[in-house]
Amino acid sequence: MPRLPEYLDPKVLAKMDRLDLLARFVVEGYLGGTHRSPYHGFAVEFAEHREYAPGDEIKHIDWRVYGRTERYYIKQYQTETNFTCHLLLDASESMRYAHDDLSKLHYAKCMAACLAYLILAQQDRVAVGVFDQALRTYLEPSGRKGHLGRIVEQLDVEAGERKTDIGQILNQFAERIGKRGIVILLSDLFDQPEHIAEGIQHMRFAGHEIIIFQVLDHYEWTFPFEGMWRFLGLEEYPELLVRPRDLRASYLQALVAFNRSLQEVCNRNRTDLIPVDTDQSLDLVLTSYLARREKYAGR
């Protein structure tokens, strides 16, 4: 049996069927004790002040109180309980792509399992939706023990043959989720940026927080092909016989332009957009994002 760090190698991930086990290994074995949930900093409420004692973090000192009283007081927060996180997994045809054995969909499923485990471990509720052009399956939110198993079952889907329609899905969810919550979208985002923008705006209007993991294959990020290639377009695109080397610069330019417009949309709507390369190890992706959230929350 492989040792834990090896599970985090994308090549090993590709062969990993037991997502619940994987999630446990990753979160407990690798992230355990070092991070809190991704919504820490958003899903917390102010509780009280207490006087500073050695060992407290300086960043938590309330300088306004100090201004008034010239004494050091620490702000104390309390995590809000019974918060709901909605994991939305894109299972459209484009998510099937893999330059080796690990498809974008599988990588996204692993991420979803890890995030679900992490959230459940903090006694919060997790709901899971799988979609392409429309919502394919949905698991109602729960925070009970054993919910992870159902989540994993829910995630056990194959990529469909349909196009993705993220704007439509976000619109549907914005209305469907009653209580304020956090929506984590795992997708390659191969959709019209304006559609995506519309969905995000709708979500934000409904008071939800959105975190988007843009999962792309390493080859999609770098387009490193040499020689002549025939590209068979997924999601109803035509075939194309080209010499990729000649087109690499233009391709990357188009990708960067797309991502820039996405980033603008996300910035406008205070939404986290995290680009993910399937060649990156899973823990690194999660660790770096959680570290960023913590820093953000601590400000």
Next chain:
Amino acid sequence: MPISFLKMAVLGGAALAALPIIIHILSRRRFRVTAWAAMEFLLEAVRQNARRLMIQDILLMLLRVLIIVLLALALARPVLTGAVLGVFGGTAEVGALIILDDSYSMRYRTPAGSLFERAKSRARDVIRSLPPGSTAAVVTANEEATVQAQPTFDLALASDLIGELQPSWRGSNLAASLAAAPPLLERMAKPRREVFIITDAQRRAFPTEQAALTELLGPMTSVAVPYLLRIAPGLTENVSIDRVELLSELPTTAEPVEFSATITNRGPVPQRQVAVELFVDGAKVDTTEVDLGGFAEAERSQGAVLRAGLQRPGLHRVEVRLLGDRLEADDRRCLALRAYDRLPVLVVDGESGDRLFDGEVDYLAFALSPVDPETGEVVSAVQTRVIRPFQLPQENLSAYGAVILANVPALPAPVVAALEEYVGRGGGLMLFLGDQVDADAYNRDLYRDGEGLLPGQLGEPFGSGDPAAGDAVGFSASGLTHPILDLFADPDSVGLTTLQVWRAFSLTVPEGASGRVLWRYTNGQVAMAQRTFGRGRVLLMTTTADAEWTNLPHKSAFLPLAHRSVYYLIRSGQEAWSLAPGEPIVLTVEVADLERVVEVRSYESYDRPGGQVDEVKPELTDQGPRLLYPRTTKAGFYQLRRRGDAEPLALYAVNVDTAESDLTGYGAVELEELFAGFPLRVLSEENALAEEVRRSRRGRELWRWFLAAVVGLALLETFLGRVFAPKE
């Protein structure tokens, strides 16, 4: 602007221009396939770049095609000819092949020097006229073509080499030289190739049939411009010695030896009282005169008889000489002669007897070497040595003037080979038959379907073998013109009618083969036949040498018959010592000679010994120990002597072929007519060569321009390739 190509075959390389297109097509066929999700970005990239990429591809491919086409054109050596001005103008570099007639007729002396000196001067004019960068090759033409200078850029060297050339002693045959021209021209890849044939234009040197001329000139004129430079001898006066022969049956020291010389007037002017001199070993011994005064053909050729007393046995240099005319090469003729006081003849006795005249060869040996009954001394120069057949393999046959086999059974293969070698080199062989002879074995080993020694195929013997049976036949008296038999032409003088044969082998001599019937029996069967084998002769008597099958040995006719036969055979050996210029000496020597050095001294003529001495070591060849000497290029004597020996080993006479002595040549007009159908210019010595030829030497090679274009395009292709390359 006519453009031609020096290496036309290379033009085919232009087909390689299809290579970039083929590679492009193939590369589009060899691709890998993948499903692809981020198609939107790829399509966008294609939309932005398709047109630019297509134009770049086409541009690069065109450049590559052009590079290959221009490279093929450059390698094919394009030449711009004709009067073209501007940067392409100029004088073409020339590949000049000079064919210099060096046959001995070119030795003809004229007031302006010998024809050959004039021809050399003309050849150097040709070299001087060549533009810088030209190449020249020199071939001398006699009966064979000899490349004296391979194609060279060093024109001064070629000119010096021409200056050192000497005329040969051989006849002329320009056909051989013209045939050698195309390969040399092929090696001189120049915009213009020229062939200069410098000759006295003797009629005999050219084929006269148009087909033969076409065959000779065709390959040459397709790649080169030929010129014929005629060196005219003017009025040709020439008297030649065509033959010198030994008249005496056997040259001995006992009595004067007679020679006949045939003298011919080759010129148009009658020659009277032409002095003819005989020299033996460098000393004048006899003089006579011939009158070649008439204009009739029969009076233009006369015989002269000269005599010499030979003081010692052995080899003698006999030379007949005329007082020199303008062509000295044919004014002397050499004869290598061995004078005998003893003539060794090997007689092989196939059936020896116990008592005198019982043996097979007793009569023969006695007839050849008769003993004076009063003094008990042998009175003939012929010295016979009688051996048995089994002793044959140990004998050095070349020590004998003739070999006689009498009633010898089948011979082992090495002996047959030795006999063939001996006769082939000029030895004489005589065979008598008898009851020991196995006709089948003789036919198999000695006749060999006409390839062997026998003049005909042996059949069954005829006649009872019993003189008393009444079936004896006589010898025919008709057609006896052969030198051996002409004395029997008068039947009464030697008692021809008394000769009887009661048994003999039948012999079939095929028509048209080299065998010849000399004498027949009265029943029409062959009595004596002869064949020439190599340089030697073979005589075959179909009956016995003893009295078993014939009464010939008992008759007085037997003595002259035996002697004349031997002399006839000997003479064939002496004729073998006469060679044509360039014909190599091949002499059979003893095994012991392999360790010894043989000196070959050449005597160009009696009064100009030449003094050249070469040293040669005999070699062991497949045929046995041989002395090989190929440098017999000059006419004259070649004496071979083992170093340290007093007596020479052999003597050879090398004489010119006097067919070359007929100096009748084509005139300028006749040559124009002869070559009317060919692009060959005939130039006489009066023509200013340089002006004649230079006018037609306009032209320039273009390969440098093409190569420069190739380099330029290659650089452009590299540059564009870099510019078009995707930026990382």
